[in-house]
Amino acid sequence: MSNELIDFVIVSIALLGIGIYGLSVKRNAIRMLFAIEIVINAANLNMVAFGRFLPHSGGQTLALFSIAIAAAEVAVGLSLIIVAYRMYQNIDIADYRSLKG
Amino acid sequence: MWLKTLKLKLLIEVLLMADAIFLALSVLTIGSAIAALELRSLIYGSIALMGTLGGVAGFFLLLDSPFVAMFQLAVYVGSIAVLILFTVMLVKRELIFKKIEDKRRKFAGIALMLVFMVGLGAVIMDSGIKSVTTDEPAVDFRDIGADFLTYYWPALILMALILAGSVTGALVLARREDVESEQRTD
Numbered sequence: 671m672s673n674e675l676i677d678f679v680i681v682s683i684a685l686l687g688i689g690i691y692g693l694s695v696k697r698n699a700i701r702m703l704f705a706i707e708i709v710i711n712a713a714n715l716n717m718v719a720f721g722r723f724l725p726h727s728g729g730q731t732l733a734l735f736s737i738a739i740a741a742a743e744v745a746v747g748l749s750l751i752i753v754a755y756r757m758y759q760n761i762d763i764a765d766y767r768s769l770k771g
Numbered sequence: 772m773w774l775k776t777l778k779l780k781l782l783i784e785v786l787l788m789a790d791a792i793f794l795a796l797s798v799l800t801i802g803s804a805i806a807a808l809e810l811r812s813l814i815y816g817s818i819a820l821m822g823t824l825g826g827v828a829g830f831f832l833l834l835d836s837p838f839v840a841m842f843q844l845a846v847y848v849g850s851i852a853v854l855i856l857f858t859v860m861l862v863k864r865e866l867i868f869k870k871i872e873d874k875r876r877k878f879a880g881i882a883l884m885l886v887f888m889v890g891l892g893a894v895i896m897d898s899g900i901k902s903v904t905t906d907e908p909a910v911d912f913r914d915i916g917a918d919f920l921t922y923y924w925p926a927l928i929l930m931a932l933i934l935a936g937s938v939t940g941a942l943v944l945a946r947r948e949d950v951e952s953e954q955r956t957d
Contacts, residue, residue: 673793675903678830679895681797685804685823687888692808695880698871700859704807704820707851711827714843722834723905727914730836731923734915737839737846738930742937744851748858749941761862762871 678719685712699751699761703744710740793833800826813859813867821852835909 685708692705714733721729751761758765803822810816824847831840859867895901919927 691884749944
């Protein structure tokens with residue numbers, strides 16, 4: 671290992687910051703999903719990095735669980751976006767304010 | 772003597788190479804994360820998101836966890852990014868190229884990002900993990916398999932059920948025929 675733990679943690683912090691920026695500024699539903707993906711990847715990177723430097727297999731195991739759950743989340747999120755898009759003909763979340771029933 | 776210096780040179784070169792790979796991966800990952808959020812076209816944005824996910828897979832390779840890297844490539848780059856790409860294609864053409872964001876919130880968002888990065892970075896830098904290195908061998912992927920089948924088997928079964936349920940739910944939601952479009956009131 672030529673890189674230290676801090677390098678990976680800093681990259682992960684940068685990804686987390688970009689994801690938070692996207693979640694707070696964008697109003698496009700699909701772009702907000704991108705931002706969520708970036709935040710989840712930052713978390714996975716952190717888990718694998720800490721698991722490598724302990725070293726313990728728990729980090730990689732947890733990261734695998736996290737990747738699988740993120741896949742399920744994206745599938746449900748995209749189908750919700752499709753339903754809302756059919757209803758409102760738009761992907762701007764400001765239009766989704768009156769979601770009901 | 773000259774053999775020793777050659778070895779030293781080679782070692783330095785390898786170290787520099789690893790650093791170069793790390794730097795290139797960081798630039799690829801962070802740059803394409805910014806591009807995914809800022810590019811005007813959603814299609815190019817989702818391709819840039821693929822770059823981010825692939826860069827994180829490269830970091831996993833650097834961290835000696837090839838199994839997680841392959842999983843990341845198969846699940847994220849292979850399926851999630853393609854799923855997002857096809858969803859983007861279902862959206863109207865003019866919506867794909869329209870930038871929808873709060874102009875007033877933009878600077879507040881950038882400020883929030885900087886505060887987060889600087890604050891968390893300061894906390895991390897001040898903690899003890901700054902000089903953590905390891906010489907121990909990497910975790911064998913057989914250990915991960917053993918983990919999955921011994922200690923974590925209830926979680927594995929639960930994960931399978933959650934995946935099946937969520938995919939079924941996604942299909943049911945996306946196939947609904949009774950959703951009619953509502954005229955915008957404002």
